[in-house]
Amino acid sequence: MNEFSIRDIENLCGIKAHTLRMWEQRYRLHIPKRNAGNHRFYDSDDLKYLLRIAFLYHNGHKISRLALLEEKEISRLALMIPPDGGANAIFINHLIEASLDFDQDLFDRILHNIILHMGFEKAIPGVVYPFLEKIGLLWMTGNIVPAQEHFASALIIKKLLVATAGLEDPTLPDERKFLLFTPEGEFHEIPLLYMRYRMKRQGMYTIYFGRNASLDELRYFGSQRPFTHLYFHLVTHLLRHDPVRYLKKLIDCFPGKQIVVSGNVVAAIRYEHPQVHLLQSPEEMENFVRGN
Numbered sequence: 001m002n003e004f005s006i007r008d009i010e011n012l013c014g015i016k017a018h019t020l021r022m023w024e025q026r027y028r029l030h031i032p033k034r035n036a037g038n039h040r041f042y043d044s045d046d047l048k049y050l051l052r053i054a055f056l057y058h059n060g061h062k063i064s065r066l067a068l069l070e071e072k073e074i075s076r077l078a079l080m081i082p083p084d085g086g087a088n089a090i091f092i093n094h095l096i097e098a099s100l101d102f103d104q105d106l107f108d109r110i111l112h113n114i115i116l117h118m119g120f121e122k123a124i125p126g127v128v129y130p131f132l133e134k135i136g137l138l139w140m141t142g143n144i145v146p147a148q149e150h151f152a153s154a155l156i157i158k159k160l161l162v163a164t165a166g167l168e169d170p171t172l173p174d175e176r177k178f179l180l181f182t183p184e185g186e187f188h189e190i191p192l193l194y195m196r197y198r199m200k201r202q203g204m205y206t207i208y209f210g211r212n213a214s215l216d217e218l219r220y221f222g223s224q225r226p227f228t229h230l231y232f233h234l235v236t237h238l239l240r241h242d243p244v245r246y247l248k249k250l251i252d253c254f255p256g257k258q259i260v261v262s263g264n265v266v267a268a269i270r271y272e273h274p275q276v277h278l279l280q281s282p283e284e285m286e287n288f289v290r291g292n
Contacts, residue, residue: 004042006032012047012096012134013054020050027067029053044100049074051093058089092131099135099152107155120163124194125282128156132190153190160193170203177227178260181209181218183246188235191263195233198289219253230254234263244271251275260288 010017023029030049032040042050052074053066066074091114098107115123135149180196182189189211199206207227209218218230230250234243243265250259251273261269262279269278279285 003035004047006040006042009042009047009050013050014058015050015054023063023067027064029063029067048093048097048100051096055090055093088127088130091127092134095127095131095152096134099148102148102151104151104155107152111155111159115159120194120197124160128190128194129282132156132188156190157193160190160197164193164197164200167197167200170200170205174203174205176205176229178204178206178229178231179209179218179221179227180206180231181213182211182232183234184212184214186232186234187211188233191235192231192233195231195262195285195289198286202289202291204289215249215253222254227257229258229260231260231262234261234265243269247271247273247276 004012006017006020009015009020024031030046030053032042032046035041049071053063056066056074056077057063061077069077091110094110095107097103098110111128114127117123118126132153135152178199180192180199182192192211193208196206196208207225209221243261247259247261247269250257257275258277259275260277260279262285266278267280271278277288279288
């Protein structure tokens, strides 16, 4: 059974711990369980319920009224919030619920509706990335097993692969050839797959080398096939070397090649070199693809 502390609930729902305690005392709203040491904890069902409560609260519903409603009514109200009232948050919460339950049909249906409603260009940065951040937080705090994160990631990857395969191959000549990969130790490839989708849609030529690529593998590929740019995305700090040292190794291994890096870690990199381009935000990634 998944167990969450009140701090976990605070981080995931955006409601301060002292506010949650006040709601419990004043409105008898969802009193948590207690373990053998008399410490409060919440399970998966509690989290789902409180995610919906928090979503409605953030969209103007009074907690005094919400505390009186049955769970079915809470769910019905959450689904009635119009798109401009914070649809992204409820989509993210629904994806979390489906992941906790390993409900593939529900996850696929929710993800399909998100993409249909928003389009890929808004759905991935606006919903999928925040969802991955939340579920990553759950994993890091030991509140879900890795299988639940892998379950969700595999379904998202499938959508990205199908969408990319459905695009036409570039027809206009482009001297640039991008080799896309994640470095050794980096296993998160969803942002990289999305960038491959965006690049292909813009008519850019890409070669997808995959995740966890070693320098030796990249060097051997370079000896067999030409490319002009290396593009990789960093999510974690789990590389064997710090990013600057890794960039210097790439420069040594691939003189004259342009190196493009994106991801959360990039904001902390302090390094300038004519071969290196750092994309520090989703906006900069999008501008790069568009040639701005």
